[in-house]
Amino acid sequence: MRERGEVNILAAGMVPALIIAIGLVVDGGGRLHAEDEAEYAADQAARAAAQQIRIDRAQLGLSPEVDPARATQAAADTLGALGVRGGVTAVNGATVNVATQVTYETTFLTLIGISSLDVSADAEARAVRGIGQEEP
Numbered sequence: 001m002r003e004r005g006e007v008n009i010l011a012a013g014m015v016p017a018l019i020i021a022i023g024l025v026v027d028g029g030g031r032l033h034a035e036d037e038a039e040y041a042a043d044q045a046a047r048a049a050a051q052q053i054r055i056d057r058a059q060l061g062l063s064p065e066v067d068p069a070r071a072t073q074a075a076a077d078t079l080g081a082l083g084v085r086g087g088v089t090a091v092n093g094a095t096v097n098v099a100t101q102v103t104y105e106t107t108f109l110t111l112i113g114i115s116s117l118d119v120s121a122d123a124e125a126r127a128v129r130g131i132g133q134e135e136p
Contacts, residue, residue, distance in 0.1 A: 023108025034104035041084035042123035045075040050125035064127035
């Protein structure tokens with residue numbers, strides 16, 4: 001007696017769709033995590049950079065002004081410690097802007113040719129004299 005194998009067309013079509021759906025969930029979650037990492041790193045680097053005020057102005061009681069060279073170094077040190085690419089994009093008086101980039105290496109989406117997802121974030125921080133004493 002001969003045996004015949006059969007494959008249900010619906011089942012054969014569902015397997016790739018199920019893999020893609022799982023990939024979107026797993027790798028979509030990974031992308032969201034990478035986005036959170038980029039935002040956190042940008043926030044921390046901007047805060048660290050904004051703390052690098054010009055001491056000569058502070059000693060005279062003048063409004064805070066960020067030292068661009070020290071701010072850039074502080075942001076680079078913070079991003080390096082967090083393992084994130086990026087840096088200071090602008091220093092304007094007491095305000096510092098930082099941009100970051102994080103790459104998420106996909107797990108399931110490589111099956112359809114998507115091997116990585118890039119995310120980026122921006123943050124801004126401003127040096128102030130104290131709580132409630134922020135200047136425009």
